[in-house]
Amino acid sequence: MGGKCWPGARGERWRMADAVLFEFLHTEMVAELWAPDPDPGSGGKKKSLSVLEGLGFRVGQALGERLPRETLAVREELDALKFLCKDLWAAMFQKHMDGLRTNHQGTYVLQDNSFPLLIPMGSGPQYLEEAPKFLAFTCGLLCGALHTLGFQSLVTASVASLPACKSLGVGCLLPLNVVQALGHPHLWSLISAGKGNQINKL
């Protein structure tokens, strides 16, 4: 896990000293945002989720700029998704995504069978209800990285059984300028139109 702490003469990349540093930091971010709200009517949980997603989005934007320096320009949706599954996931979690599927209409399902942020919680239903808040940051991360690569997206996560992150559904990837021209109502309808279709393995 450990590695060079600075880029050397041969251009080694920066590496995180230990993945556990990020895990503990993420844990504390979630704990801080989920602290009991003195005003129960303020929509605290939804707000906390969006704050975590926002943090992830900003980190994803930065990683999107930082990581693909050695790769060619990402023009195709599939290249962008492969970048997420391999490069981004390796940078964040020292592993690759376990699966990538699509319905060829803009909806993609990314599958991680042992998502590192969920592994310590177990493999049964004990903490299943608590899982979504530990996925919000990563949803934002994917969204931010795609934004940097020029794709507008909507990312949602679901967990059917721990520690598998069953699907990180990346909905309706379009080049950024096209989406801005369409506007959000179209984006939503495109996503919902894509949901019912068969999703095939790539």
Place this chain on the structure above:
Amino acid sequence: MTVHNLYLFDRNGVCLHYSEWHRKKQAGIPKEEEYKLMYGMLFSIRSFVSKMSPLDMKDGFLSFQTSRYKLHYYETPTGIKVVMNTDLGVGPIRDVLHHIYSALYVEFVVKNPLCPLGQTVQSELFRSRLDSYVRSLPFFSARAG
């Protein structure tokens, strides 16, 4: 050879976890009382052993044995105490107790954001992994004397 039971205490004497496998005789007192007695005895013996030692001690108190069982003790720098009772045929198991701490307690309790530290461990994953690990040990057996 056999494993009887295992206690996990924090630095404040809270029993974080208790498991038993081949325990034929109970103490006859409530479990909470048993934990307090065990922790108090360990606290005293550890203090006594270090004070009476004729040489500088590296690891301190490691184990004691009676005519029927052997108590193995491992303490981490953070004050977590792992205590395992076995029969007399089991040799030093410091590496086993260290594994329980580092590969099970740290991985499935400390790293689990939903397990508050300093309280009894509720994680089913920790319990099941600990049980599997202890049952896989070469000296785990029901043939207790």
